[in-house]
Amino acid sequence: MTKNPRSRERRAFVADTLALLLFFTATGIINERFIASMSWEQVFQARLIGALLMVPVARPYGLWRDWMMGHARSTRRSKLLWDSLALLTFQVPIYAAIIAASGASGSDLVRGIIGAAVMMLVLGRPYGAFLNVVRSAFGLEPGGNRPMSLNS
Secondary structure, eight states: OOOOHHHHHHHHHHHHHHHHHHHHHHHHHHIIIIISOOOHHHHHHHHHHHHHHHHHHHHHHHHHHHHHHTTOOSSHHHHHHHHHHHHHHHHHHHHHHHHHHTTOOHHHHHHHHHHHHHHHHHHHHHHHHHHHHHHHHTTOOOTTSSTTOOOO
């Protein structure tokens, strides 16, 4: 692979965006339809808005996660904790705005936010592992090895 920093950053952007779109489109549908009880029309609207928002936030989230994972020890428990905290603190506020803009309100909105928070805690490490697999497919190293490393 080329050592060109611009090429690496483009690949990182594509890898992080693809991973976020694939993983959270699937899990978002499950939460919105079966936990928040949103209609299929609302789910479709939320996924459209979500996809549009995922493109500009995927790479910043990848960098945020890398930085958070830089705090993790090498133990499985520590990685699970830091991956989950990274996802929870970055994605839940964005997700709350998405489903509110898609028509969820009152108790549906609260259930959706709580459901998303629980999902982010549970899915933090699986998503982190998935992100690392996607990054590897793009010839990139897993995140968290060198926090906020842009030019490696």
